Amino acid sequence: MMIIDKLAYSSQLRYKSPFLKSAFAVGTLLICVAARSFVVSGIVLILMGCLTVFYSRTSLSHYIKLMTAPFAFLALGTIAIAVNYTSAPMDLISIPVGSHYLAVSVTSLTYAIRLIVVSIASISCLYFLTLTTPLLDLLAVLRRMHCPWIIIELMMLIYRYIFVLLDMALAITTAQNCRLGNRDAKTAIQAMGLMLSVLLVRALNKSSLLFDAMESRCYDGEIRVLNESNPSSIKEKTGVILFLVALLVVSVVCKSNGGI
Amino acid sequence: MKKTVVKAEKVCYTYDDGTQALKGIDLEIKQGEKIAIMGANGSGKSTFFLHLNGVMKPKSGVIYIDENPIDYSRKGLLEVRKKVGIVFQDPDNQLFSANVTQEISFGVLNLGFTEEEAKAKVEQVIEELNITEFKDKPTHFLSGGQKKRVAIADILVMNPEVIILDEPASALDPKHARMIDGIVDQLSEKGITVILSTHDVERALIWADRVILFHDGCVVGQGSPDEVFSNEELLARTNLEKPTVLRIFDRLCEVGILNRELPIPHKAEELEQYIIQSR
Numbered sequence: 001m002m003i004i005d006k007l008a009y010s011s012q013l014r015y016k017s018p019f020l021k022s023a024f025a026v027g028t029l030l031i032c033v034a035a036r037s038f039v040v041s042g043i044v045l046i047l048m049g050c051l052t053v054f055y056s057r058t059s060l061s062h063y064i065k066l067m068t069a070p071f072a073f074l075a076l077g078t079i080a081i082a083v084n085y086t087s088a089p090m091d092l093i094s095i096p097v098g099s100h101y102l103a104v105s106v107t108s109l110t111y112a113i114r115l116i117v118v119s120i121a122s123i124s125c126l127y128f129l130t131l132t133t134p135l136l137d138l139l140a141v142l143r144r145m146h147c148p149w150i151i152i153e154l155m156m157l158i159y160r161y162i163f164v165l166l167d168m169a170l171a172i173t174t175a176q177n178c179r180l181g182n183r184d185a186k187t188a189i190q191a192m193g194l195m196l197s198v199l200l201v202r203a204l205n206k207s208s209l210l211f212d213a214m215e216s217r218c219y220d221g222e223i224r225v226l227n228e229s230n231p232s233s234i235k236e237k238t239g240v241i242l243f244l245v246a247l248l249v250v251s252v253v254c255k256s257n258g259g260i
Numbered sequence: 261m262k263k264t265v266v267k268a269e270k271v272c273y274t275y276d277d278g279t280q281a282l283k284g285i286d287l288e289i290k291q292g293e294k295i296a297i298m299g300a301n302g303s304g305k306s307t308f309f310l311h312l313n314g315v316m317k318p319k320s321g322v323i324y325i326d327e328n329p330i331d332y333s334r335k336g337l338l339e340v341r342k343k344v345g346i347v348f349q350d351p352d353n354q355l356f357s358a359n360v361t362q363e364i365s366f367g368v369l370n371l372g373f374t375e376e377e378a379k380a381k382v383e384q385v386i387e388e389l390n391i392t393e394f395k396d397k398p399t400h401f402l403s404g405g406q407k408k409r410v411a412i413a414d415i416l417v418m419n420p421e422v423i424i425l426d427e428p429a430s431a432l433d434p435k436h437a438r439m440i441d442g443i444v445d446q447l448s449e450k451g452i453t454v455i456l457s458t459h460d461v462e463r464a465l466i467w468a469d470r471v472i473l474f475h476d477g478c479v480v481g482q483g484s485p486d487e488v489f490s491n492e493e494l495l496a497r498t499n500l501e502k503p504t505v506l507r508i509f510d511r512l513c514e515v516g517i518l519n520r521e522l523p524i525p526h527k528a529e530e531l532e533q534y535i536i537q538s539r
Contacts, residue, residue: 114464
């Protein structure tokens with residue numbers, strides 16, 4: 001989380017318009033999901049992977065590591081789709097279990113693999129967005145899209161205080177370690193419990209102090225702040241639109257060729 | 261005669277758990293004064309500060325801002341908070357946004373300025389307090405001194421008549437502490453009344469026009485730094501130590517090396533000069 005945040009701030013695309021980046025990532029994502037095609041997913045995955053690695057100063061190995069986390073979930077999730085529990089054996093693998101079979105057919109396997117590929121490609125779109133755009137810029141996009149202000153304000157405060165509370169948790173844990181608070185499993189669990197309870201109390205305390213500080217600056221229930229974002233150039237806009245149209249054409253072609 | 265910007269009259273406050281934080285504070289602060297408020301932790305300084313812009317309301321007693329008692333209606337409070345700003349001790353309790361510009365713009369926009377006006381004011385303050393070099397960093401990557409500068413900018417941008425700084429130099433390294441001292445001087449030069457709480461007697465001796473001592477929810481003494489810091493009994497009562505410069509000066513007068521008629525030195529350099537001249 002911290003690393004993703006750091007990368008987003010040091011990305012070379014940081015100062016590009018968040019609207020453009022969102023349109024690019026979300027547009028590609030939508031086409032990719034709608035097309036459900038191996039070719040389109042492949043194109044998207046490679047393109048987004050290259051862009052992210054190139055512009056966000058992530059190393060390739062680190063990027064692959066980031067990808068493995070959702071991949072593990074996907075693999076587990078799609079097993080249930082590939083494997084069927086049926087009364088008749090199927091064409092690829094069939095393992096008899098009592099009177100039924102645990103069976104995999106070519107169709108179900110293709111379906112599962114297709115799902116994994118499309119999902120990974122979609123995730124690459126989201127990684128592109130999160131690794132090049134700091135969260136606050138994304139909030140500006142949400143605001144423009146008329147997302148309810150209460151959600152935006154909550155996101156803003158939560159984002160800021162994740163770091164404050166994380167620092168506090170680390171400091172408490174370090175202090176516990178210094179006094180051998182984590183020397184075995186039992187003390188580790190105890191120490192964790194203590195840390196969390198202290199953290200909760202401090203978080204509540206901090207929230208009341210923060211409220212006082214905001215009140216002193218005439219807070220009246222709505223957080224009004226300046227939103228600055230760099231506008232995108234016509235060239236960038238046209239680039240993104242052309243890319244999306246091209247991708248759309250490719251997906252239509254793929255669809256009409258039997259959904260490769 | 262300068263006008264009285266802040267006046268407290270028999271201000272008392274008791275927390276819900278029964279702790280009597282303020283036990284009848286009487287104070288008057290004139291426009292443009294440099295006030296150092298000193299006293300042990302828990303002596304009621306921070307609680308008193310929150311009373312000065314209406315975040316807390318006294319259980320009894322009255323606070324006057326610009327000679328008018330604070331009106332605790334929505335509109336009245338807006339007026340008071342526009343005049344009196346507080347820079348809190350821990351910037352992490354004050355900075356709510358991860359973006360420096362957004363953070364600073366919050367107060368001005370609440371005062372009802374348009375986005376353009378607010379933007380101009382924010383930019384001016386960023387320039388004034390040398391925030392430019394880190395204004396594009398998220399607040400969680402800033403150092404303590406940088407966060408403190410943003411916290412001061414938060415308030416300065418609202419253009420208040422009175423700025424209260426709650427232990428601004430605490431938890432800062434000497435270099436950043438001096439930088440904050442410089443900013444505080446800058447505020448005074450602009451004619452802003454500065455109320456500052458500190459434990460640093462040397463700093464109070466050099467900087468303040470008036471030192472006010474808090475003890476156990478009461479004002480136990482006040483006056484020019486020279487008066488307050490030569491009152492041994494008062495200092496002992498409030499757990500403060502006499503500034504080193506004064507201690508050495510006193511001792512040198514006692515043993516006859518320096519003359520008591522000399523004006524009381526505030527800085528180490530002044531004392532140095534006296535000693536060099538006496539030889």
